[in-house]
Amino acid sequence: MLKLYNTLTRKKEIFKPLKEGEVSMYSCGPTVYNYAHIGNMRTYIFMDILRRVLKHNGYRLKGVMNITDVGHLESDSDTGEDKIQSEAKRQNRSPYEIAEYYTKVFFEDLEKLNIERPEYTPKATDYINQMIDFVQHLVERGYGYEISDGIYFDISKFDDYGKLSGINLYEQIAGARVEINPEKRNPYDFALWKKASKEHIMQWQSPWGMGYPGWHIECSALGKELLGDQFDIHSGGVDHIPIHHENEIAQSEALTGKPAVRYWMHGEFMMVDNGKMSKSLGNTYTISDLEKRGYDPMDFRYFCLNTHYRKKLNFTFEGIEAAKTARKRLIEQLQAHKNAQDANKDALKDYQKKFDEAVNDDLNIPLALGVLWIALKEPKSKAVYDFALYADRVLGLKLEQSVSQTQQDAPQDIPQEIQELAKLRLQVKQAKDYTLADELRNQINSKGYIIIDTPQGYQITKKQ
Numbered sequence: 001m002l003k004l005y006n007t008l009t010r011k012k013e014i015f016k017p018l019k020e021g022e023v024s025m026y027s028c029g030p031t032v033y034n035y036a037h038i039g040n041m042r043t044y045i046f047m048d049i050l051r052r053v054l055k056h057n058g059y060r061l062k063g064v065m066n067i068t069d070v071g072h073l074e075s076d077s078d079t080g081e082d083k084i085q086s087e088a089k090r091q092n093r094s095p096y097e098i099a100e101y102y103t104k105v106f107f108e109d110l111e112k113l114n115i116e117r118p119e120y121t122p123k124a125t126d127y128i129n130q131m132i133d134f135v136q137h138l139v140e141r142g143y144g145y146e147i148s149d150g151i152y153f154d155i156s157k158f159d160d161y162g163k164l165s166g167i168n169l170y171e172q173i174a175g176a177r178v179e180i181n182p183e184k185r186n187p188y189d190f191a192l193w194k195k196a197s198k199e200h201i202m203q204w205q206s207p208w209g210m211g212y213p214g215w216h217i218e219c220s221a222l223g224k225e226l227l228g229d230q231f232d233i234h235s236g237g238v239d240h241i242p243i244h245h246e247n248e249i250a251q252s253e254a255l256t257g258k259p260a261v262r263y264w265m266h267g268e269f270m271m272v273d274n275g276k277m278s279k280s281l282g283n284t285y286t287i288s289d290l291e292k293r294g295y296d297p298m299d300f301r302y303f304c305l306n307t308h309y310r311k312k313l314n315f316t317f318e319g320i321e322a323a324k325t326a327r328k329r330l331i332e333q334l335q336a337h338k339n340a341q342d343a344n345k346d347a348l349k350d351y352q353k354k355f356d357e358a359v360n361d362d363l364n365i366p367l368a369l370g371v372l373w374i375a376l377k378e379p380k381s382k383a384v385y386d387f388a389l390y391a392d393r394v395l396g397l398k399l400e401q402s403v404s405q406t407q408q409d410a411p412q413d414i415p416q417e418i419q420e421l422a423k424l425r426l427q428v429k430q431a432k433d434y435t436l437a438d439e440l441r442n443q444i445n446s447k448g449y450i451i452i453d454t455p456q457g458y459q460i461t462k463k464q
Contacts, residue, residue, distance in 0.1 A: 024231035046267035063118035069099035147183035336457030340380035
């Protein structure tokens with residue numbers, strides 16, 4: 001039985017999709033004006049784990065992750081320049097070139113981290129007409145109004161504004177110190193459509209003249225177009241809760257008159273050295289930065305999986321170094337299990353049950369990882385290796401590929417005869433026939449090789 005924490009109700013709930021056997025899911029994607037940093041990537045690893053757990057439970061997925069290539073202003077309060085356009089000016093390139101380049105890098109990072117690409121990854125600029133239509137209907141229903149710089153959503157018309165974040169709208173309005181735009185009816189009204197100056201590079205014809213969409217309308221319009229008026233899950237980072245997702249709820253429910261999303265799910269922040277990640281501090285590391293320092297992207301994924309998605313995660317290089325070491329040990333132990341002859345799968349049923357219970361308890365991946373590590377302590381058995389591959393359908397650590405790569409990278413100058421004797425010795429040791437094991441060690445030694453027992457199995461070296 002799958003239970004998920006719903007940000008909207010602030011409790012774990014038994015998951016029941018709108019359509020039996022199928023899950024519709026929307027995930028907030030990147031604004032492609034710069035490289036995604038590791039904090040961003042933690043959110044997409046969370047998205048990926050959620051998708052894998054749903055599949056693990058037998059559900060078919062219909063997932064959408066948008067690519068924001070227009071409309072995301074430098075401030076969430078609808079001020080500043082469009083982030084894509086601003087970067088385009090800085091690099092003296094077109095906004096479309098900027099978006100295309102960073103979109104490509106983003107998907108390359110997803111692939112490095114073994115993050116499955118959702119079924120639909122639409123670009124905002126391909127759905128401008130749907131956004132204009134959405135805004136028109138909100139205006140017709142009395143929720144949208146026009147001022148000199150654009151069309152805004154009147155939050156006072158939507159009684160449930162603030163239900164996701166728990167803010168008291170009237171206290172917020174009363175406490176607002178600065179009115180950024182005096183034409184707005186309320187300080188927290190947000191832009192649905194922005195009117196563009198002639199210098200603005202990205203703009204489209206609309207009933208209100210040339211302009212471009214607001215950031216929030218993008219997700220609502222894409223979700224409605226690709227998933228329908230109602231869908232099962234909306235995921236994203238906790239930073240989206242108080243503004244972006246609150247605004248999504250307001251405009252979507254104002255349009256349709258019914259809840260658009262049943263389960264809202266959010267991944268917590270990643271800190272760096274117990275502080276905020278920021279460009280000014282020089283600590284907005286990317287996956288490429290980690291690779292240059294000698295870390296495999298799977299080391300970072302493993303690092304993330306050791307903390308529950310709803311808890312803050314503090315990134316340090318000591319922490320990822322420990323993750324790298326632990327992942328290496330994991331692979332070495334799996335290799336020893338893979339080479340074992342015993343394959344008593346019945347002994348692993350209890351581990352499989354505990355693993356499933358962990359991942360189905362609001363994606364408790366740290367506990368699930370613990371189950372795998374306990375299973376590795378069992379006597380060497382191919383069944384343990386098979387269980388690890390079963391678990392990796394959720395963990396996504398590419399364990400089978402890593403074990404195979406480790407075997408390929410092993411020294412090739414050890415003769416096949418010596419390798420076979422070493423495997424036989426491991427088997428007889430596991431059978432507790434230590435006399436025969438000693439005889440095989442001596443036989444290996446007489447042929448010019450030394451076998452050293454390790455926690456992961458053994459290591460063979462040639463005598464000097």
